[in-house]
Amino acid sequence: MKKIITVVGARPQFIKAAAVSRAFRDAAGFEEKILHTGQHFDSNMSDVFFEELDIPRPHFHLGIGGGGHGKNTGRMIEQIETVLVDERPDWVLVYGDTDSTLAGALAAVKLHIPLAHVEAGLRSFNKRMPEEINRKLTDHASDLLLTPNASAVETLAAEGISGRHVVNVGDVMYDAALVFGEKAEAKSSVLRVLDLGPGTYVLATVHRQENTDAPVRLRNIFSGFAASPLPVVLPLHPRTRQRIAAFGVDIPGNVRVVDPLGYLDMVMLEKNAALIATDSGGVQKEAYFHGVPCVTLRDETEWNELVQLGWNTLASPERDDLAGVFSKKYLPGQLGAAPYGNGDAADRILKELTDYN
Numbered sequence: 001m002k003k004i005i006t007v008v009g010a011r012p013q014f015i016k017a018a019a020v021s022r023a024f025r026d027a028a029g030f031e032e033k034i035l036h037t038g039q040h041f042d043s044n045m046s047d048v049f050f051e052e053l054d055i056p057r058p059h060f061h062l063g064i065g066g067g068g069h070g071k072n073t074g075r076m077i078e079q080i081e082t083v084l085v086d087e088r089p090d091w092v093l094v095y096g097d098t099d100s101t102l103a104g105a106l107a108a109v110k111l112h113i114p115l116a117h118v119e120a121g122l123r124s125f126n127k128r129m130p131e132e133i134n135r136k137l138t139d140h141a142s143d144l145l146l147t148p149n150a151s152a153v154e155t156l157a158a159e160g161i162s163g164r165h166v167v168n169v170g171d172v173m174y175d176a177a178l179v180f181g182e183k184a185e186a187k188s189s190v191l192r193v194l195d196l197g198p199g200t201y202v203l204a205t206v207h208r209q210e211n212t213d214a215p216v217r218l219r220n221i222f223s224g225f226a227a228s229p230l231p232v233v234l235p236l237h238p239r240t241r242q243r244i245a246a247f248g249v250d251i252p253g254n255v256r257v258v259d260p261l262g263y264l265d266m267v268m269l270e271k272n273a274a275l276i277a278t279d280s281g282g283v284q285k286e287a288y289f290h291g292v293p294c295v296t297l298r299d300e301t302e303w304n305e306l307v308q309l310g311w312n313t314l315a316s317p318e319r320d321d322l323a324g325v326f327s328k329k330y331l332p333g334q335l336g337a338a339p340y341g342n343g344d345a346a347d348r349i350l351k352e353l354t355d356y357n
């Protein structure tokens with residue numbers, strides 16, 4: 001029996017871990033315990049995902065959230081270390097690029113507990129993003145690096161990380177999109193509740209620090225939305241809500257702000273949108289998984305293959321004319337490519353954890 005401690009803390013990690021937790025439950029030979037750092041704590045940023053996606057209740061909940069990067073990361077390392085000393089797992093499993101990822105990684109490696117990083121090898125090459133630091137340091141500390149695509153393997157090789165412990169398993173978010181996409185069709189009533197028809201709206205999310213903390217960028221995003229001929233549905237992240245109020249940003253009349261959504265409602269809105277506009281890493285890929293064109297409100301993206309395949313258009317909220325960007329019509333990109341695997345990333349992760357030596 002292999003004991004796994006999965007460290008999660010933020011919304012995208014709940015979704016990624018949901019896909020892998022299902023596989024742990026179905027497979028013999030694993031005991032998974034979930035450690036929730038508390039980085040995201042609102043019920044609609046955390047609890048709803050555990051309920052809807054059937055993620056086992058966290059064994060450990062550290063309740064660390066609401067502070068700055070240094071304070072949070074420091075407190076997380078201290079408390080994760082205490083759990084790991086008691087539990088002595090065979091693996092610590094971390095996801096993505098948040099402060100919880102880095103804290104889990106540092107706590108594990110200092111105790112010589114094997115560390116596996118899911119979504120290894122992603123880079124924006126923008127060191128001002130806190131996520132870029134978190135993911136890079138985590139990769140360099142990891143024993144097993146599980147990448148979502150082939151280009152991440154090349155990126156790691158360019159940083160001197162290569163060999164049999166770098167494995168392209170595919171993207172667990174694709175697993176999640178397939179499994180929970182079907183469930184969303186059966187369970188979500190969001191289109192009815194919001195009175196939206198398929199193909200009649202733009203779905204938008206904005207939460208990256210580089211956009212929320214820069215008043216000019218935030219204002220440009222909203223004036224861009226104002227030029228959209230279709231209404232813009234915006235499930236609003238708590239940080240963005242707070243900054244909009246603090247900077248006095250005007251919300252145009254065609255923007256419909258709603259609270260953050262559970263995953264099933266979010267997927268349903270993604271599937272039926274005419275266009276998705278986002279600065280989220282995960283939502284860019286989900287647009288592609290569900291066959292919807294995407295405008296990415298950033299200067300660069302970690303998911304360049306989507307730009308090359310014509311599914312994703314980069315639009316800088318600082319340099320580009322966003323009104324022009326939103327008044328255009330977008331067509332679907334190329335079909336047939338499978339840059340993120342076959343939807344079996346979770347099973348492949350379990351195999352790598354088992355076979356590792």
Ligand code: UDP
Nearest residue numbers: 011012015235260261262263266280281282
């Ligand atoms: N998401 C959600 N509800 C929302 C907004 C996003 O369930 O109101 C999901 C989205 O479908 C994706 C994930 O959250 O699976 C992305 O998380 P986020 O944008 O917070 O982080 P990132 O992917 O940028 O790290």
